[in-house]
Amino acid sequence: MATCEVCGNDYDMAFEVHSQGAVHVFDSFECAISRMAPVCEHCGCRIVGHGAEYDGRWFCCAHCARQEGATRIVDREVTGAGMR
Template sequence: MAICAQCGNDYAKSFDVTFGGANYSFDSFECAIQKLAPECGHCGCKILGHGTDHGGVIYCCDHCARQGAA
């Protein structure tokens, strides 16, 4: 059992993620996303796919990249 790094739940079916040299335990993908996924530089949503990078800022889509660069 491990304590979730996001919500603090102690869960028997937790999983571990190594990200940026740090190790984390999570009880769900939802918690892993909330803790580790980058946020869009325009709308703030969590980016679950590749996203798009423009000028060193990551965006969830081309629309947000155009809005953020404006």
Template sequence: MARCDVCGNEYGRSFEVMMSGNTYTFDSFECAIHRLAPVCAHCGCHIVGHGIEAGELCYCCAHCARQAGVKGAVDHPNQQAGVSHAAR
């Protein structure tokens, strides 16, 4: 059994993640996200999935990027203004 690097739980089904030359041990995806996921430069949430990168900063969504002053940030570049995903 290995010990989680975040919560310290010893768990028989722990897993390792290698990132930037370092190896981390976790007992859950929650702990892995807490330790390794980038943080939105505007709202501070952990970014799980695709975010928006602008320069050296990451944002969880286009709304946060625009609120931080990033011009023209959109979540889906092919989306027409005023058209929802369901309407396509």
């Protein structure tokens, strides 16, 4: 069994995350996200997906990046007939 480094739970299904030469042990994705996911520099939420980078800063979405001055960033490219 291994102990989660966030909540301290001793759990037989804990897992390791190897990142930048360090090994982290968690009992859930919730704990892993709370410890490792970056924070959006506009709204403060954890960036769980791809996020958006603008001027060396990270945001959870294009909307938050635009709120901080990004002008050429979009959530997705809209193409094709019938797309708005």
